[in-house]
Amino acid sequence: xxxxxxxxxxxxxxxxxALVVLSAPTVVVLGASLTSGNIITFPPDGLSLKWYAKLAQxxxxxxxxxxxxWVASICTAxxxxxxxxxxIALAKFRLRFENALQIYxxxxxxxxxxxxxxxxxxxxxxxxxxxxxWPVGIACAAINLPxxxxxxxxxxxxxxxxxxxxxxxxxxxxxxxxxxxxxxxxLPGVITGSLLMFILALNxxxxxxxxxxxxxxxLPVQIYNSIxxxxxxxxxxxxxxxxxxxxxxxxxxxxxxxxxxFLKSK
Amino acid sequence: MDGLEWAVDRLWPxxxxxxxxxxxxxxxILLVGLLVLGLIQIADASLRTLDRSTFLMSDSWSDAxxxxxxxxxxxxxxxxxxxxxxxxxxxxxxxxAFPYAYLMVRTPRAWLRKLLLIALFLPFFIGQVVRxxxxxxxxxxxxxxxxxxxxVGVAPxxxxxxxxxxxxxxxxxxxxxxxxxxxPALTAIPEETEAAAGSLGANWGxxxxxxxxxxxxxxxxxxxxxxxxxxLTDFAMPAILGGGSQDFIANAIYDQFFRTSDQGLGSALAxxxxxxxxxxxGAIFMLFGAGTLAMGGRSK
Numbered sequence: 001x002x003x004x005x006x007x008x009x010x011x012x013x014x015x016x017x018a019l020v021v022l023s024a025p026t027v028v029v030l031g032a033s034l035t036s037g038n039i040i041t042f043p044p045d046g047l048s049l050k051w052y053a054k055l056a057q058x059x060x061x062x063x064x065x066x067x068x069x070w071v072a073s074i075c076t077a078x079x080x081x082x083x084x085x086x087x088i089a090l091a092k093f094r095l096r097f098e099n100a101l102q103i104y105x106x107x108x109x110x111x112x113x114x115x116x117x118x119x120x121x122x123x124x125x126x127x128x129x130x131x132x133x134w135p136v137g138i139a140c141a142a143i144n145l146p147x148x149x150x151x152x153x154x155x156x157x158x159x160x161x162x163x164x165x166x167x168x169x170x171x172x173x174x175x176x177x178x179x180x181x182x183x184x185x186x187l188p189g190v191i192t193g194s195l196l197m198f199i200l201a202l203n204x205x206x207x208x209x210x211x212x213x214x215x216x217x218x219l220p221v222q223i224y225n226s227i228x229x230x231x232x233x234x235x236x237x238x239x240x241x242x243x244x245x246x247x248x249x250x251x252x253x254x255x256x257x258x259x260x261x262f263l264k265s266k
Numbered sequence: 267m268d269g270l271e272w273a274v275d276r277l278w279p280x281x282x283x284x285x286x287x288x289x290x291x292x293x294x295i296l297l298v299g300l301l302v303l304g305l306i307q308i309a310d311a312s313l314r315t316l317d318r319s320t321f322l323m324s325d326s327w328s329d330a331x332x333x334x335x336x337x338x339x340x341x342x343x344x345x346x347x348x349x350x351x352x353x354x355x356x357x358x359x360x361x362x363a364f365p366y367a368y369l370m371v372r373t374p375r376a377w378l379r380k381l382l383l384i385a386l387f388l389p390f391f392i393g394q395v396v397r398x399x400x401x402x403x404x405x406x407x408x409x410x411x412x413x414x415x416x417x418v419g420v421a422p423x424x425x426x427x428x429x430x431x432x433x434x435x436x437x438x439x440x441x442x443x444x445x446x447x448x449x450p451a452l453t454a455i456p457e458e459t460e461a462a463a464g465s466l467g468a469n470w471g472x473x474x475x476x477x478x479x480x481x482x483x484x485x486x487x488x489x490x491x492x493x494x495x496x497x498l499t500d501f502a503m504p505a506i507l508g509g510g511s512q513d514f515i516a517n518a519i520y521d522q523f524f525r526t527s528d529q530g531l532g533s534a535l536a537x538x539x540x541x542x543x544x545x546x547x548g549a550i551f552m553l554f555g556a557g558t559l560a561m562g563g564r565s566k
Contacts, residue, residue: 007470014365021438022385025400032403086294093287107298110547112499114516115540119304122311142297173271203393206501220395227399239396246391250384259383263371263449
């Protein structure tokens, strides 16, 4: 980078501020969860893991976490095949009405989350399936689907069509070509997309809030309900579970595709 | 495998190959169709009024809910708060996201790039509620900031449950989105262009204004669009950091459904929000193109 001193100073001040603001909540939640005191403070009143031990007994928080995992699994199981097929189709074929299709498939992003959530609540209510967890998983798959399609179509766009033609001319059938040539080529995109779907569903708050009732709240909703009444350190401890999940997801993402992929120009 | 090929040839003969892509996008169309069904349900509910004596929705349609939503000054105030919030948050977020993305893309140091990426993804993957919870610990009455102010003898400030707190929380929430949308656009600008501007005598301020910003426009449009619509329609930050006194539109809609139980009015507000969001997206698409939002390989 050939930058003048003044440019460097300005950039570093702005980026430094951004870094502090981005990281502060994570650092503070981590720190607060380690307190040995009974109230939330930072820096913590002496270090201890007692709130993590308490967590093991807190059945409501644990159950809520398990429900979140279940919702995230359903969401990923639904979005993975649906998004992969659509992503490949969009990247490899010229479809008629492609522009209209693009706009349609971006609806999950253009319809505000509160609109999607309320709409699904009414639809699922009409179908009498509310009060269960699987509709929440399906809802999460629907609202985040473009992420999955993006990830896969980016990989599929990089696949050379000639490879598939070569496979076919060597006598491979359509299924064989798809399984042995197309799928391996889009695998990084599939993994990236699935990871995003899983993590976003694990954290999904508003749609969970709308689609769950008091018996089946997911963890983000449980935390939301608790911070409105009383803030205790066990909430910080359970929040660290989210931080750990995020850290694992980032590590996997970095190993599989490399975080740098997000910097590539299209 | 041969059996499978045979089955596929039987079920989906090659003469139908032309339709294969459509078969592949069909599940996605159906899944997104759920949201469309939801909008239809909302539209239907928005035309029915609540009978206050029986708490049932009317059988006939009327535009009473829309008339109420448009005439009630409470909603005008909430709309104004959300819209101005969206503009302010977008401006601040882009202001910080641009140098962040620029440094991340341009730095020759791999470790710095990785650090910046991790600092971005960690909060992105943690979710709004946990982040808002972190801010409660930092900004609360007995929070870190007030503790530190106390050390230098300043009386505790009320940092939470006001408009700036909500804006602040939203900027933090939106930063990763904005940077991730800006970065590819900046990568696409060759470094030589800046060097050329510099060798022609432009200082970095002029290079920024006349070269970088215009060339990064698709990214800026995409990022601004995403941040603006997400802010306009956000629920969690106003609810948690605003403490009920700083409601945005989404909070008003939620209250209609779960506090007042007036589905009709809530639906009317929701549909108007959907319309407003689409209007913003549409207007920006028309003015600047789809930016970096388009899906699928444009490279074919």
